[in-house]
Amino acid sequence: MQVIIFDNPQQVAENAAQWVEKLINKKSGAVLGLATGSTPISLYKQLVAKHQADELSFANTTSFNLDEYLGIDENNAQSYRHFMNENLFDHVDIDKSKTFVPTCNQGENPREQGLAYEEKIKQAGGIDLQILGIGANGHIGFNEPTSSLASRTRIKTLTQQTLNDNSRLFAADEFQPTLAMTMGIATILDARYVLLMATGENKASAVKSMITGPLSAVCPASALQLHENAIVLLDKAAASELEDQEYYLWANEQNLKINQEFGLYHNY
Ligand code: F6R
Numbered sequence: 001m002q003v004i005i006f007d008n009p010q011q012v013a014e015n016a017a018q019w020v021e022k023l024i025n026k027k028s029g030a031v032l033g034l035a036t037g038s039t040p041i042s043l044y045k046q047l048v049a050k051h052q053a054d055e056l057s058f059a060n061t062t063s064f065n066l067d068e069y070l071g072i073d074e075n076n077a078q079s080y081r082h083f084m085n086e087n088l089f090d091h092v093d094i095d096k097s098k099t100f101v102p103t104c105n106q107g108e109n110p111r112e113q114g115l116a117y118e119e120k121i122k123q124a125g126g127i128d129l130q131i132l133g134i135g136a137n138g139h140i141g142f143n144e145p146t147s148s149l150a151s152r153t154r155i156k157t158l159t160q161q162t163l164n165d166n167s168r169l170f171a172a173d174e175f176q177p178t179l180a181m182t183m184g185i186a187t188i189l190d191a192r193y194v195l196l197m198a199t200g201e202n203k204a205s206a207v208k209s210m211i212t213g214p215l216s217a218v219c220p221a222s223a224l225q226l227h228e229n230a231i232v233l234l235d236k237a238a239a240s241e242l243e244d245q246e247y248y249l250w251a252n253e254q255n256l257k258i259n260q261e262f263g264l265y266h267n268y
Contacts, residue, residue, distance in 0.1 A: 001230045002255065003211060003248040005239045009042060009199040012233045016131065017046035019195050019231070021056055023129045027268045032063045033130030036080045039197050040131055041087055048091040058094035062124045065101040066141040067182035070155065073105065078170065102153050102181040110181065114153035118187065128268045130191035134198050137161045138206040138219035142182035146217050151184030185223045192268055193229040196221070198238040207234060208241040
């Protein structure tokens with residue numbers, strides 16, 4: 001795991017945007033895995049700005065989102081499709097027919113929908129770079145604690161903690177879904193690179209468990225310890241419970257030197 005600690009959330013977003021930019025510029029037809037939530041909003045702002053400055057085109061990219069609520073349709077302002085349109089898709093030149101969200105509408109079979117989503121990812125050639133946030137309880141996607149580390153796209157029941165954490169985004173009288181379709185942990189681990197962004201003190205404990213805790217379904221993000229190319233971008237607050245901060249800073253300096261000498265190697 002490559003852990004990179006920045007002074008503030010803005011720097012986290014800028015660095016994440018560089019990873020996306022490098023991928024798109026290196027690989028025509030790049031496949032992005034995207035996340036919703038508060039954390040990646042500043043990343044999407046960076047990407048939109050790069051596009052508007054004619055520095056970045058999404059014309060040849062395909063995207064797969066991690067998750068989507070059940071029981072609300074894509075026109076609902078709370079849907080993750082709506083979130084993606086508002087924060088990214090409507091402002092860049094991506095072909096929306098190549099943007100996918102794991103939906104399961106009324107009458108559809110969630111098992112079949114999950115399998116079909118997995119198949120679509122495969123047909124697209126797999127995900128090159130998966131953007132992730134982390135829940136305060138260690139979830140990635142909506143893989144809540146105790147999710148199988150071998151899980152695939154399926155329906156999940158959200159925990160009370162996640163419902164509480166996300167209730168800030170719903171009006172008091174608004175329907176808040178308790179179920180979601182989500183890529184599984186194994187789906188996420190299949191991505192060639194995973195880039196997890198975490199900012200703020202409320203993520204510090206989950207970040208610590210992810211990086212230095214035991215590999216355990218209790219902290220789904222700890223599954224990233226098994227990934228060959230996992231990059232974790234943290235601000236100081238999210239890194240505050242890590243004991244080896246100096247090591248990560250130092251190792252990162254060495255990585256920069258190695259990259260300068262040998263060039264950046266990305267196995268996309
Ligand atoms: C969103 C997602 C979630 C969020 C996590 C953190 O698509 O999959 O795992 O990344 O809940 O959310 P924020 O960024 O709002 O703290």
